[in-house]
Amino acid sequence: MADEILFTNIAASDNMADLDVMNGHEVPLTDLQQLEPSCLLIFIIAGKVVMNIFIFGARHRNVTASFLGYFCISLAAMDFALLLVIASIHYFQDFSVVGVRFTSYHICLFTQIVSHTYGILHFPVLLASGLDYYLTIVKSIKISWICSGLVYTVSVLLLWMMAFIYVLQSHVKNPAVESYDSAYLCTFYISRQSFYLSAALVFTLFSVLAVCCWEIVSFIKSLKVVSYANSTVVLFSFPSGDQWPIQGQKRFLASLLFSFLGTWGPFVVLQVIIFALCAHIPAYMDMNVPWLYFMNSFLIAVCLALKYPDLPVTEKTFSTDPFIGWKYCALPFMDADLNKGISLLPSAVTIV
Known part of the structure; x- marks a missing residue:
């Protein structure tokens, strides 16, 4: 005993x-x-x-x-x-x-x-x-x-x-x-800290979803999935007549939201389920590497939103996130003449 x-x-x-x-x-x-x-x-x-x-x-x-x-x-x-x-x-x-x-x-x-x-x-x-x-x-x-x-x-x-x-x-x-x-x-x-942080993140995502609902509907209607260089590429078309760079705070937020949910959508659903069930997770499991990378992508998206419309950022900035290619969100909203050094490589989520 x-x-x-x-x-x-x-x-x-x-x-x-x-x-x-x-x-x-x-x-x-x-x-x-x-x-x-x-x-x-x-x-x-x-x-x-x-x-x-x-x-x-x-x-x-x-x-x-x-x-x-x-x-x-x-x-x-x-x-x-x-x-x-x-x-x-x-x-x-x-x-x-x-x-x-x-x-x-x-x-x-x-x-x-x-x-x-x-x-x-x-x-x-x-x-x-x-x-x-x-x-x-x-x-x-x-x-x-x-x-x-x-x-x-x-x-x-x-x-x-x-x-x-x-x-x-x-x-x-x-x-x-x-x-x-x-x-x-x-x-x-x-830990109560992770609960509050996850709640704030989910609330922010739903708020952006509500604010940009019409832009998101337009993007979904124009969605195309193609194969390029043995990679699957998701394409979103903008209405004809738009010139480069694309303008609009809501459109930029919608593109960020698509890329974030395209990678971390299941994790967001998991957070909602945990809230609904009021599940108690010990802190030695609650603090984990996937959760930190999930929050990492969210923080980068927030900083990119704060940077808009001044977006002449470098390739080094876009390679900060190890899971999401944020440059495919930002490139349509950036001045092409100021960002010629950024390479265009296929990714799982691409916005053009």
Whole structure:
């Protein structure tokens, strides 16, 4: 019994009063029952590591460095480190390192620490990423790749250090649960930050959809799917008589929305389902690489919208997103004489 951890069902409302400092709450992983948590956690974290590998393999190779790109790499490394630690503890069961004894209890402890750390990083990471894109896209500030790489690396390391220090120094009171000893409760942190961010994103998308509904209907009516250079290209035609560059804030927003939903549409649907079901996702799963790249594309789209109609951006700017070719959204709205250096390569979504 000493090496087993009891997962217990606790209502979220019972925890909120004592956990406001963490901007979230803790809920159990399963209903009231005795479980062996090691295998379950190893299976979940291993699945997350495999998902990270798949996402990194699917992204475009020639991508401009960004803060969020560096943080995604560090997050994947942290996930792998957590998997390695809990798998080692599960395998050796009870052992000592430099006089420190490790048992199955530490599998839950380490996962809780990482979960709390992930849960408080959503706002800081996306604020830093938004500032990064605002300076590089909207303000067009240029710095060398050596300086940018150094700044991003130091910023990511400092962010992780401050988050871990905050979590280790914060006191989170475990709720009392009937007759069970709190030492055997394994609760996992549920972040409110990701919920608020996802809600804001979905609300923004539906707002843009409502504002640009007529432009979107026109685009859908003109939709054509062709094959070019062994790639599938989606074409949208503008009404005859329009001259280059195409004008119109709503048209530009509609083109951004099409490209975003063309890549991340299933992820948007998943966010809506999670809201509808009020699903509680532990923070060690809620903070993941696909979700960060999803928010990355959203931040880039916002910055491009802020930059319009002054859009003489470079190829380097358009290669910031590893999943969406934003230049095919912007090219019809850009002065052709000022952007001759931007290459036209086929992509999954093209607007002409």
